[in-house]
Amino acid sequence: MLSFFLPLFLVFLMLGLPVVFGLLAAPAILLWLNGQERDIVLLYRNVYEGMNSFPLMAIPFFMLAGELMNRGGISARIVGFAQAMVGHFRGGLAQVNVVDSMLFAGISGSAVADVSALGSIIIPQMEKKGYPKPFAAAITAASAIIGPIIPPSGIMIIYAYVMGESVAALFLAGIVPGVLIGIALMITIKLMANRYNLPEAMPRANWGEAARAGGAAFWPLMTPVLLMGGILSGVFTPTEAAAVAVGYSFFISIFVLRTLTWRDLPGVLTRAGITSSVVMLLVGAAMAFKTVAALAHTPELLASTLLSITENPLLLLLLVNLLLFIVGMFLDAGPAIIILGPILGPIFVSLGVDPVHFAVVMVVNLTVGLLTPPMGLVLFATSAVSGLRVETISRAVLPFLLVEFLVILLITYIPAISLTLPRLAGFVD
Amino acid sequence: QEIMLRATANSNEQDEDYDGLVVFKNYVENASNGAIGVEIFMGTQLCGKGDECLAGVADGTIDIYISTSGGAAGLFPYIQVLDLPYLMSDDRVAEEVLTGTDFTAKLRAMALADSGDTIRLMTIGNTGGWRNYANTKGRIAAPADLAGLKMRTVPADLPQTLATTLGASPTPIPWPELFTSLQTGVVEGTANGITDIMSMKFTDAGIKYLTLDGHSYMGAFWWMGNNRFKSLTPEQQQIVVDGFAALQQATFASPKRKEIQAYADFRAAGGEIYVPTAEEKAAFKAAVDPVFEWFKGNVKGGPEVLDAFTAAVAEAEAAVAADRAAELN
Amino acid sequence: MVVVILAQVFYRYALNNALPWPEEASRFLMMWSTGLMAPTAFRRGGFVAIDMIIRLLPRMVATGLSVFLMGVTILVLWIALGIGWSEVTGIGGRFETDSLRVPVSLDLVTWMKVPKSWMMASMLVGVALLLLVAVELALRNLYALVRGPEGLRDIPDTVMLGSGAE
Ligand code: NA
Ligand code: NA
Numbered sequence: 001m002l003s004f005f006l007p008l009f010l011v012f013l014m015l016g017l018p019v020v021f022g023l024l025a026a027p028a029i030l031l032w033l034n035g036q037e038r039d040i041v042l043l044y045r046n047v048y049e050g051m052n053s054f055p056l057m058a059i060p061f062f063m064l065a066g067e068l069m070n071r072g073g074i075s076a077r078i079v080g081f082a083q084a085m086v087g088h089f090r091g092g093l094a095q096v097n098v099v100d101s102m103l104f105a106g107i108s109g110s111a112v113a114d115v116s117a118l119g120s121i122i123i124p125q126m127e128k129k130g131y132p133k134p135f136a137a138a139i140t141a142a143s144a145i146i147g148p149i150i151p152p153s154g155i156m157i158i159y160a161y162v163m164g165e166s167v168a169a170l171f172l173a174g175i176v177p178g179v180l181i182g183i184a185l186m187i188t189i190k191l192m193a194n195r196y197n198l199p200e201a202m203p204r205a206n207w208g209e210a211a212r213a214g215g216a217a218f219w220p221l222m223t224p225v226l227l228m229g230g231i232l233s234g235v236f237t238p239t240e241a242a243a244v245a246v247g248y249s250f251f252i253s254i255f256v257l258r259t260l261t262w263r264d265l266p267g268v269l270t271r272a273g274i275t276s277s278v279v280m281l282l283v284g285a286a287m288a289f290k291t292v293a294a295l296a297h298t299p300e301l302l303a304s305t306l307l308s309i310t311e312n313p314l315l316l317l318l319l320v321n322l323l324l325f326i327v328g329m330f331l332d333a334g335p336a337i338i339i340l341g342p343i344l345g346p347i348f349v350s351l352g353v354d355p356v357h358f359a360v361v362m363v364v365n366l367t368v369g370l371l372t373p374p375m376g377l378v379l380f381a382t383s384a385v386s387g388l389r390v391e392t393i394s395r396a397v398l399p400f401l402l403v404e405f406l407v408i409l410l411i412t413y414i415p416a417i418s419l420t421l422p423r424l425a426g427f428v429d
Numbered sequence: 430q431e432i433m434l435r436a437t438a439n440s441n442e443q444d445e446d447y448d449g450l451v452v453f454k455n456y457v458e459n460a461s462n463g464a465i466g467v468e469i470f471m472g473t474q475l476c477g478k479g480d481e482c483l484a485g486v487a488d489g490t491i492d493i494y495i496s497t498s499g500g501a502a503g504l505f506p507y508i509q510v511l512d513l514p515y516l517m518s519d520d521r522v523a524e525e526v527l528t529g530t531d532f533t534a535k536l537r538a539m540a541l542a543d544s545g546d547t548i549r550l551m552t553i554g555n556t557g558g559w560r561n562y563a564n565t566k567g568r569i570a571a572p573a574d575l576a577g578l579k580m581r582t583v584p585a586d587l588p589q590t591l592a593t594t595l596g597a598s599p600t601p602i603p604w605p606e607l608f609t610s611l612q613t614g615v616v617e618g619t620a621n622g623i624t625d626i627m628s629m630k631f632t633d634a635g636i637k638y639l640t641l642d643g644h645s646y647m648g649a650f651w652w653m654g655n656n657r658f659k660s661l662t663p664e665q666q667q668i669v670v671d672g673f674a675a676l677q678q679a680t681f682a683s684p685k686r687k688e689i690q691a692y693a694d695f696r697a698a699g700g701e702i703y704v705p706t707a708e709e710k711a712a713f714k715a716a717v718d719p720v721f722e723w724f725k726g727n728v729k730g731g732p733e734v735l736d737a738f739t740a741a742v743a744e745a746e747a748a749v750a751a752d753r754a755a756e757l758n
Numbered sequence: 759m760v761v762v763i764l765a766q767v768f769y770r771y772a773l774n775n776a777l778p779w780p781e782e783a784s785r786f787l788m789m790w791s792t793g794l795m796a797p798t799a800f801r802r803g804g805f806v807a808i809d810m811i812i813r814l815l816p817r818m819v820a821t822g823l824s825v826f827l828m829g830v831t832i833l834v835l836w837i838a839l840g841i842g843w844s845e846v847t848g849i850g851g852r853f854e855t856d857s858l859r860v861p862v863s864l865d866l867v868t869w870m871k872v873p874k875s876w877m878m879a880s881m882l883v884g885v886a887l888l889l890l891v892a893v894e895l896a897l898r899n900l901y902a903l904v905r906g907p908e909g910l911r912d913i914p915d916t917v918m919l920g921s922g923a924e
Pocket of ligand 1 (some may be wrong): 097098100139140141
């Protein structure tokens with residue numbers, strides 16, 4: 001009886017109930033029908049305690065840091081720098097679109113922030129140069145998902161929090177896969193440029209121009225260096241690193257680059273506060289949802305079902321990729337990790353898959369899920385930025401989605417892609 | 430089953446807590462001929478922290494829960510008495526205190542009074558042996574070796590005071606961040622049992638030196654909802670308390686068995702284990718004196734509980750001495 | 759929050775003297791900021807939902823469906839309000855926080871430990887405000903159902919944001 005909370009949740013979701021309320025209403029209704037009204041208290045308590053965690057605090061901080069950097073032309077500087085680097089390739093602005101996302105990923109932990117910060121600049125530029133608008137929107141969306149794969153990353157923080165993994169190890173593990181997705185997208189654009197006759201490249205930037213563009217973007221681009229350096233040398237913990245990022249971006253935006261004024265601050269704080277409160281509530285609600293899943297013994301059921309199909313880790317990983325892809329269509333990455341991570345993680349660890357490797361597979365897969373309807377947050381954000389319909393963008397994004405799925409398979413079957421950096425830093429043996 | 434008891438522990442299935450729960454479940458289900466069932470939820474599936482879980486015990490959403498002293502200190506600060514350093518000399522004395530004296534009954538009465546008759550202390554077992562100092566820097570043989578060392582502590586008052594008293598620099602780090610913090614040097618030491626050190630693979634994070642000073646006994650406080658307990662028939666209540674007695678014995682035995690492998694793994698990972706001499710232990714003991722004054726002056730119910738505890742320890746030491754004398758005869 | 763944590767890093771790293779309270783204090787602030795900001799997020803449309811089906815339906819049916827969904831939302835929040843009240847006033851709220859103290863005498867000599875209920879109240883207040891917002895949104899929908907969408911003043915600063923962690 002209790003296990004019907006999952007279908008009921010999906011029904012609520014499809015009808016249009018906000019995810020947060022769906023995560024709470026579906027289990028609560030089934031507890032009530034099952035005569036377990038008393039256990040509804042557990043839902044409330046787990047929402048509260050799910051949010052009440054120090055490591056999670058890194059998420060609002062990284063958001064605030066992103067907002068601070070965003071507000072004053074820093075995104076434009078990053079786009080400028082990317083242009084100087086790859087603008088002269090064929091399909092230049094499309095390549096720029098990918099590279100700016102890779103650079104921005106080192107500052108921001110969120111794909112949605114990437115779309116709103118960069119998309120509003122680069123989509124109009126691409127349109128002016130003669131790129132079809134759906135193509136411009138699609139490459140913006142497809143590259144934005146690098147944001148939470150290259151550190152810092154809100155999703156990795158959630159994964160580490162739920163699974164007790166080291167945030168630093170996950171951050172390191174995401175770097176190469178993130179860059180790999182970027183390169184794969186750039187190769188795809190190159191191939192498409194020849195076939196679909198994408199607009200001409202821009203003239204190659206000379207050394208002086210490149211240096212100037214690099215200089216303008218220098219301080220923001222130092223953020224990831226400061227963060228990872230501080231974490232790896234033991235000056236601060238990953239959570240504290242997020243606060244340091246806020247302090248750093250505040251300092252350079254106000255005093256060094258003067259792109260931000262004191263008068264902008266209330267607006268920045270409000271926006272960051274609003275977005276963080278949504279994430280925090282979602283995390284809390286997913287924790288509560290998970291509690292009811294435990295009461296219904298769903299984890300054991302799902303685990304034994306999976307293992308009854310096959311015990312071959314390679315096949316299982318393929319199955320899980322499919323499962324995650326489907327789940328990613330209906331759930332955002334955060335709640336999906338909270339609900340599924342503790343179920344799937346232990347199965348694979350017991351079969352000999354490295355926990356950090358599995359984390360990357362799961363995180364990348366669910367991040368790509370942000371590009372798939374009906375629940376595709378990056379699609380929603382790109383639609384808001386470009387004014388195109390979600391349906392149009394999701395059609396145009398298909399080729400890139402396919403490429404990203406191939407990269408997922410690479411990451412799945414070549415553990416070294418994720419594990420080499422954490423191994424060098426001593427996080428993985 | 431007419432009655433289903435919902436038990437939870439925030440640790441995993443490799444932990445002593447789980448061994449205890451399995452023994453409890455087996456005993457209760459057999460002795461009640463299936464009338465009472467026990468459903469075990471390990472980890473943080475139902476609740477994740479002491480206050481949250483004990484609130485569940487109080488309102489009946491959770492029937493059985495194990496906390497450390499830290500997990501319950503927010504409501505019953507005096508149970509931190511077990512964290513006071515160097516009060517009990519070894520397992521035999523500690524186990525006698527917890528089985529043969531009325532110390533547990535005294536805490537039970539105080540906790541019932543302080544929780545409005547909702548939270549009942551069933552028994553005190555062990556979770557992880559004894560707390561020892563482990564660090565990444567060097568051998569700790571004297572209190573002076575702790576000076577300036579960045580020791581991870583929980584944010585509670587007593588461990589903070591203890592670390593400060595010894596001259597260490599207490600650094601509050603949440604448990605999930607401890608591995609990375611040790612690895613990167615945010616903290617340099619931690620006070621845990623060997624099984625926790627090895628199950629978290631702290632040796633991979635640079636922990637190399639372990640001093641077996643055994644400064645405190647890692648007591649496991651097993652709680653049950655009092656209303657739930659009282660709703661059972663007297664026969665069923667007896668089955669449950671007998672189940673807890675069996676559970677207590679299991680948690681006494683389990684760490685002793687588990688730590689053999691853990692110590693071997695620690696050495697294999699390149700760790701150094703140091704056993705302080707009697708004089709060195711005496712020096713540690715002398716150095717921590719101010720902590721006792723602090724406990725009496727700052728913890729609600731502190732003096733009363735400390736007196737009861739020292740009396741219980743004296744009684745237990747006498748009993749163990751008598752037993753030993755008889756055994757040596 | 760940021761200042762509190764930066765102070766923590768500074769004290770520990772520069773002064774080699776870790777403070778016991780910043781961790782809990784910043785959590786305290788985070789919980790309250792969530793409780794106070796979530797209602798604004800909800801009002802401005804920041805709670806992600808799939809609007810595909812609603813957009814496909816004729817306007818009257820769609821508005822009816824959103825009134826139903828609002829009803830579910832209000833019910834969830836109403837129950838949460840009751841539970842929240844008993845949580846704040848119950849056993850859990852009586853726990854002391856680990857490290858937070860406030861002065862209870864004007865000369866700052868006597869300090870008391872902050873009970874957890876002060877922190878737990880953040881969610882109760884948040885739920886109460888969310889309930890107000892939900893009722894407002896439901897009334898707007900009802901109004902639109904009966905009289906059509908004209909005459910309703912727009913909610914300012916409507917955002918289109920997913921959960922930002924992604
Ligand atoms: Na981009
Ligand atoms: Na990032």
